[in-house]
Amino acid sequence: MAVNDTLEGTHKIIQEAKEQQQHSGLVPTLNDFSQELTTLNLGPTHPATHGIFQNILQMDGERIISGVPTIGYIHRAFEKIAERRPFYQITPLTDRMNYCSSPINNMGWHMTVEKLLGVTVPKRAQYMRVIAMELARITDHLICNSILGVDTGAFTGFLYVFQEREKVYEIYEEICGARLTTNMGRVGGMERDFSDVAIQKLRDWLKTFPAVMKEFESMFNRNRIFMDRVVNVGPITAERALNYGFTGPNLRAAGVDYDVRVMNPYSSYEDFDFEIPVGTKGDTYDRFMVRNEEIWQSLRIINQALENLPEGPFHADAPHYYLPPKQAVYKNMEALIYHFKIIMGEIEAPVGEVYHSVEGGNGELGFYLISDGGRTPYRLHFRRPCFIYYQAYPEMVVGSSLSDAIVTLSSMNVIAGELDA
Amino acid sequence: MAENTPESAAAPQEAAAPQDPQAAKNAQLLALLHRLFGADAFTDVEEPYGLLTVTTTRERIHDIMAGLQQDQELQLNFLTTMCGIHYPENEGKELGMIYHVHSLVNNLRLRLKIFFPIADPVVPTLTDLYATANWMEREAYDFYGIIFTGHPNLIRILNVEDMDYHPMRKEYALEDGTREDKTDLFFGR
Numbered sequence A: 001m002a003v004n005d006t007l008e009g010t011h012k013i014i015q016e017a018k019e020q021q022q023h024s025g026l027v028p029t030l031n032d033f034s035q036e037l038t039t040l041n042l043g044p045t046h047p048a049t050h051g052i053f054q055n056i057l058q059m060d061g062e063r064i065i066s067g068v069p070t071i072g073y074i075h076r077a078f079e080k081i082a083e084r085r086p087f088y089q090i091t092p093l094t095d096r097m098n099y100c101s102s103p104i105n106n107m108g109w110h111m112t113v114e115k116l117l118g119v120t121v122p123k124r125a126q127y128m129r130v131i132a133m134e135l136a137r138i139t140d141h142l143i144c145n146s147i148l149g150v151d152t153g154a155f156t157g158f159l160y161v162f163q164e165r166e167k168v169y170e171i172y173e174e175i176c177g178a179r180l181t182t183n184m185g186r187v188g189g190m191e192r193d194f195s196d197v198a199i200q201k202l203r204d205w206l207k208t209f210p211a212v213m214k215e216f217e218s219m220f221n222r223n224r225i226f227m228d229r230v231v232n233v234g235p236i237t238a239e240r241a242l243n244y245g246f247t248g249p250n251l252r253a254a255g256v257d258y259d260v261r262v263m264n265p266y267s268s269y270e271d272f273d274f275e276i277p278v279g280t281k282g283d284t285y286d287r288f289m290v291r292n293e294e295i296w297q298s299l300r301i302i303n304q305a306l307e308n309l310p311e312g313p314f315h316a317d318a319p320h321y322y323l324p325p326k327q328a329v330y331k332n333m334e335a336l337i338y339h340f341k342i343i344m345g346e347i348e349a350p351v352g353e354v355y356h357s358v359e360g361g362n363g364e365l366g367f368y369l370i371s372d373g374g375r376t377p378y379r380l381h382f383r384r385p386c387f388i389y390y391q392a393y394p395e396m397v398v399g400s401s402l403s404d405a406i407v408t409l410s411s412m413n414v415i416a417g418e419l420d421a
Numbered sequence B: 001m002a003e004n005t006p007e008s009a010a011a012p013q014e015a016a017a018p019q020d021p022q023a024a025k026n027a028q029l030l031a032l033l034h035r036l037f038g039a040d041a042f043t044d045v046e047e048p049y050g051l052l053t054v055t056t057t058r059e060r061i062h063d064i065m066a067g068l069q070q071d072q073e074l075q076l077n078f079l080t081t082m083c084g085i086h087y088p089e090n091e092g093k094e095l096g097m098i099y100h101v102h103s104l105v106n107n108l109r110l111r112l113k114i115f116f117p118i119a120d121p122v123v124p125t126l127t128d129l130y131a132t133a134n135w136m137e138r139e140a141y142d143f144y145g146i147i148f149t150g151h152p153n154l155i156r157i158l159n160v161e162d163m164d165y166h167p168m169r170k171e172y173a174l175e176d177g178t179r180e181d182k183t184d185l186f187f188g189r
Helices: A007-024 A078-082 A087-095 A102-117 A123-151 A155-176 A196-220 A224-230 A238-243 A248-253 A284-307 A326-331 A333-343 A385-397 A402-412 A416-420 B007-015 B021-037 B058-070 B133-144
Strands: A038-042 A054-060 A063-070 A351-359 A364-372 A379-383 B043-046 B053-056 B078-086 B095-103 B108-116 B122-124 B147-149
Touching (some): A038 A402, A054 A402, A078 A087, A078 A379, A087 A102, A102 A123, A102 A364, A123 A155, A123 A196, A123 A284, A224 A284, A238 A248, A238 A385, A248 A284, A326 A333, A364 B095, A379 B078, A385 A402, A385 A416, A385 B133, B021 B108, B053 B058, B058 B108, B058 B122, B078 B133, B108 B122, B133 B147
Parallel strands (some): B053 B108
Antiparallel strands (some): A038 A054, A054 A063, B078 B095, B095 B108
């Protein structure tokens, strides 16, 4: 049955089913009861949806006939707020979109502003950014995949890798002092250089993590119970995925090797040697496997970046835009003045419009910024990958059972904060 | 708006035009666009930060998007994003829609814009071409009150349904405009 995007559509189905029952004119038999449809509200806050999504599903027994997703439960008007904020104060807004991989959002935003201002970032800072972004991608995928395990009934895998995410957060803490909503970047580079402790922690983690990841994979990849639950569940073809605007692992699972890091390299990604894993069927198992493989590729990138970390400054020589490190503000009058001017939003941006996109945890995360020469953006639009592809969800789950729908949702890695913004 | 791109950004681009691969690509793309849709279809051709930007009219936008999607040479068949915009001072062209399309085969990006009066905010829908346009158009309707003719389900998406205004329009201040204890001196415009 075709997907009905409209509420009217679902109501029509119920109406038709009811009419069918009336026209039959018989005393209801067991067979008639099987024709009766159920409206099921999955969410807004259902423990298995990992966020605030409401799906109004029409069920025929255990089978889903149609679904209508309603979103907006944590809408915080970020685009409107951004029109009143100087550029640095928009960084915390980007943090709170995809909170599983906030460094990627931060860096993407800073790179957009750098493009607008014409600031060139030194090589060392670019490599440091790559390390931070790939760490974020790993944690994002780890959470997604291990939660998928939980949804199929395997809690152990989740506990194994959650510990590893904790260790990555300790590395973040060493880099910038924050764990979840990191503000480690600055327009023009990084806030501070990697400390020796941070590098040591990173090296230690790079040594121990592959063993854990292997264990995690051996627990799931060829597991009969797991495969029964995810193979051929929630598939989407490459053509439909492109039409729906899919990007990131969800698109690559359908067989399209589109990756922003390769097609439009930013922050020195062209220096690194890595592969783009692709799937074939676009089902839940493919999405799981693509994310797993991407974790290995991210580890490759981090290893290369750490080996070849260039010497030199960790920020651009752009005092008008680069927020000085706190230590400099305490000691240096000039730094204090610039700190004040930047924080108070007295630095005006040039007129222009810029679109910049990075490969976020879920796909192409784009920032479209229009500046009219003021202290704040005239218009800022976030291209949130989750918002764009979540509308395909009903089409992917129609005809499957409710438990399959749960698994599909968690394998798509829809983050509520990014969905609503 | 982008027509007054500052000298600092525009000058090096123009000087390096023959060598710059991006500028050459854009010139090629523009020539193709003119051949496909006629030279009169596009006005305000710009290249802010290397991305070809053209303005067209709402009467032609649907045909152009369909043509771009079907054209085998360009293959501009990935709708990256679309969003509304409001320029209150631009009389007769207060509201606008901005489309970003991307060719995953040729790695070409194109930005299209249309502007129309706020008194008549009606635009043809793209949902028949792109499934992804559905929610983006609902978002533009929710934020700016742009009405997409032919959209299957044009209702609010992020805000509450009983809201009676479109909050991203510039006349709605972020904070309560009647308050006197807050000053705009340092923040915003």
